Amino acid sequence: MHTLTLAAAFLALSSAVLLYGLNYDTRLIEQRVQAGERAADRARNDIALLRAERAHLARPERIEPLARAQGLQPTLARQFVSRATPARLADADSAR
Amino acid sequence: MLILAHPRTPSERSQAAQPEPAIPLPEPRAADQVRLVGGALSLLFLAVAGQLASLAWKAESMVSAAMVEPVATSFSRPDIVDRNGRLLATDVEVHSLYADPARVLDADEAIEKLAALLPGLDEADLRKSLSDGSKRFVWVRRGLTPKVAQTVHDLGLPGFGFRKELRRAYPLGALAGHVLGRVDADNKGIAGVEAYIDEHVGIDAVHATRPSDRAPVRLSIDMAVQAGLEAELADAMARYQTVSAGALLMDAKSGEIVAAASLPRVEPARAADVTDQAKRDRLQSGTYELGSIFKLMTIAMALDRKQATLGTMVDVRVPLNVGRFEIKDLHPAGRPLSVSEIFIHSSNVGAAMLALEAGTPAQKEFLARAGLVSEMTTEAGTVAVPRTPNHWDRAETITIAYGHGLAVAPLQFAAGAAALVNGGMSVVPTYLVRSAASGAPPVTRVISEATSRDIRTLMRANVTDASGTGRRADVEGYEVGGKTGTADIAGPRGYRQGGVISSFFAAFPMSSPRYVALVLLFEPKPSAETGGKVLAGLTAAPVAAGIMRRIGPLLDLPNKSGAQR
Structure with a gap:
């Protein structure tokens, strides 16, 4: 009985120490998780802002004058060729 | 407890061997006490364990309950992207x-400094707010x-x-501004697709500034096509000095609107723009008498009722009177016209006679079937309700036959007319991509397959025929077909002099239409280029051609001109 009591007392004490440590660790991890979440939120906000900026820079109203300044213009229907055309061109090439 | 459990000495043991019946032994009592205390402790531990288990079980809900904030600072909204995933709106x-x-020390100094940094700051208002110590x-x-x-x-x-x-x-500024709508200062949608998102997709109240986790809302709008359409319309507005202009491009079968613009444009980020009457959405929030493009309906009705074929001759020389007015053609033919010719020459008298032959009830029934007298809603809001005549009889039947007396929103007309070219099935316009999940809305048959074929023939002929009103809308490679309309604008005291709505309804490629387009120019001014006239064939038709030439290559279409090369 004596041994059992001692063992129980020891167990109670050690589990108390263990719990205290665990509690401490948990709070530490919790802080780290919160910091991680905050960083993730910041990153998400930054990504949202960067995506908006990219879309803003690529807006047609900005690109069009730049493209026209390069001598480009909207595609014309006659710039498209049917699938048969390249074959004909290939034949012409081989005949030469 | 330790004393109770103390082991007995040998002398005690020898004493125990002698009979002493009068005195009860302490041992059994001590053992009972040990059991009692042990049991109590066990119960206590069990209770603690039970409580721990129950806490562990409920942990999640407890935590979230603790995180609920009494007041959300703003709302996070899902992004809006175009049909190809390009960003249109984000948080x-x-x-x-x-x-x-209460903590501002020198309000005057603060206001002075702030006003220098924040243009447009209402100083008087801020001074009043800051002097109110109760706030x-x-x-x-x-x-x-x-x-x-x-x-x-x-x-x-x-x-x-x-x-x-x-x-x-809104990274693209005013692009598709009318469709996108607007949000208020708390990021809640109050117009356009933004309001639709609040009602049907959902927004989240957030305390922190955390962007939405919701999947982006994918519109049927194609940003590149929209930009091309808006640019062409802006050119047209300048060329014809119109008050405003509108155009839309819609999938002829699914009703997906690929581009829709009303000029002057609005910037969703500017509240003043959205409430400006001059910048209202002409396609959806106003009804107009659209004029001759309505003859599409009249002729489709006559063909579908089998009261006439394309070759049926109608004597358009007969004088047709409505009250004291006589209905006349702009260019009287002076001979009987076939139904095809009525369409191509856009004869008011011919259309009126076809409608009279069908009768008022048949006209009402047909326009109802085409969805032109009922209410309509899109994701961008409620479409302005069609204005039908209070008294709908012979006179109204005649005027409605050529597009006067019945006012509809251009978007609603485009949907009704799309059914005439797509094989005869009704079209429900939408600003969202129709996915397998969302499914297609139920459609009904408006006209027969054969009538739709006839209408396609007529619309194509109107563009290819040398005398067709739509000949300036032809674009090489796209097999364009269409109908012009030049409508007088109804004012409070009858029709206004001079001002017209010039319109063109187009479909392409005409052999199996994939898209329909509607172009409207409000009050174009006559110029040397148009020979001093404002007829749609000289204004709206070339603008439609410009738009199709510009956006055609962006659309997934078989290209006939390429095959010819």
Whole structure:
């Protein structure tokens, strides 16, 4: 009985120490998780802002004058060729 | 307890061997006590364990309950993207400046400094708010850029602080502004697709500035096509000096609107733009008498009722009177016209005679079947309700036959007319991509397959025929077909002099239409280029051609001109 009591007392004490440590660790991890979440939120906000900026820079109203300044213009229907055309061109090439 | 459990000495044991019946032994009592205490402790531990288990079980709900905030600072909204996933609207984090009047030391100095940094600051209003000591919170300016916020912060004004908020950003400026709508200062949708998102997709109240986790809302709009369409319309507005202009491109079968623009445009981020009457959405929020493009309906009705074929001759020389007015053609043919010719020459008398032959009830029934007299809603809001005549009899039947007396929103007309070319099935317009999940709405048959074929033949002939009103709308490679309309504008006292709505309804490629387009020019001015006239064939038709030439290559279409090369 004596041994059992001692063992129980020891167990109670050690589990108390263990719990205290665990509690401490948990709070530490919790802080780290919160910091991680905050960083993730910041990153998400930054990504949202960067995506908006990219879309803003690529807006047609900005690109069009730049493209026209390069001598480009909207595609014309006659710039498209049917699938048969390249074959004909290939034949012409081989005949030469 | 230790004493009770003490082991007995040998002398005690020898004493125990002698009979002493009068005195009860302590041992059994001690053992009982040990059991009792042990049992109590076990129960206690069990209770603690039970409580722990129950806590562990409920942990999640307890935590979330603790995180609920009484007041959300703003709302996070899902992004809006075009049909190809390009960003049209998103939430970004902004800094909003507030003041705590009780802690502001020198309001005049603060206001002076702030006014220099924040243009348009209402100084008198702010002074009034800051002098009210009972308030502890006053917004000074919301949605500051990080740079401005830093400058204000550097002033070090006591009693002023910042709050981070989510603010809706429209990176493409005014592109598709009418469709997107607008949000209020708290990021809640109040118009257009933004309002639809609040009602049908969902937004989330957030305390922090955390962008939405929801999947982006995918519109049927194609950003590149929309940009091309808006650019062409802006050119047309300048060329014909119109008051406003509108155009839309819609999938002829699914009703997906690929581009829709009403000029002058609105910027969703500018509240003043959205409430400006001059900038209202002409396609959806107003009804107009559209004129001759309505003859599409009259002729489709006559063909579908089998009262006439394309070759049936109608004597358009017969004088047709409505009250004291005589219905006339702009260019009287002076001979009987076939139904095809009525369409191509856009004969008012011919259309009126076909409608009279069908009768008022048949006309009412047909227009109802085409969806032109009922209410319509799209994701961008309610479509203006069609204005039908209070008294609908012979006179109204005649005028409605050529597009006067019945006013509909252009979008609603486009949907009704799409059914005439797509094989005869009704079309429900939408600004969202129709996915397998959302499914297609139920459609009904408006006209027969054969009638739809006839209408396609007529529309194509109107563009290819040398005398067709739509010949200036032809675009090489796209097999365009269409119908012009030049409508007088109804004013409070009859029709206004001079001002017209010039319109063109097109479909392409005409052998199996994939898209329908509607172009409207409001009050174009006559010029030397148009020979001093404002007829749709000289204004709206070439604009439609310009739009199709520009956006055609962006659409997934078989190209006939390529095959010819």
